[in-house]
Amino acid sequence: MARKSIEQRLAELEAQRTALKARLGKQERANDTRRKVLLGALVLHRLETGxxxxxxxxxxxxxxxxxxxxxxxxxxxxxxxxxxxxxxxxxxxxxxxxxxx
Known part of the structure; x- marks a missing residue:
């Protein structure tokens, strides 16, 4: 089995890093949206019942x-x-x- 060159390994690691950063960004956006929805739901609840x-x-x-x-x-x-x-x-x-x- 041939060993990968350092350049190939670095390229793979960079691709993994990019993919992980994209996943992190997506998760942060999802969390932000969820916070806004929940806060909005609380405000609407207070408007309707308070x-x-x-x-x-x-x-x-x-x-x-x-x-x-x-x-x-x-x-x-x-x-x-x-x-x-x-x-x-x-x-x-x-x-x-x-x-x-």
Missing amino acids: HDAFSRNLVGWLRRELPGFLTRSNDKALFDDLLKQKTVDATENSNGAEASS
Whole structure:
């Protein structure tokens, strides 16, 4: 059995290194995506079920921050229900203020 040359062995090791780096990158992206999904699920859960001060503050914060954070119209459409609620709340507040005046 012929021994591989040093150059061949180095080439094989470099190929293995490249493959391992690619796998590591893929795993890191998968972990990042999973973290985002889980964090989003927690936020959505609080929006749907929370009626405490934290949840109300969270809603306000999202309504302030999301419009500037989302740049694509398709992404904005995903949050229409949350973002459009702001105008309903503002209308109710202004009507309420007028009624109490």
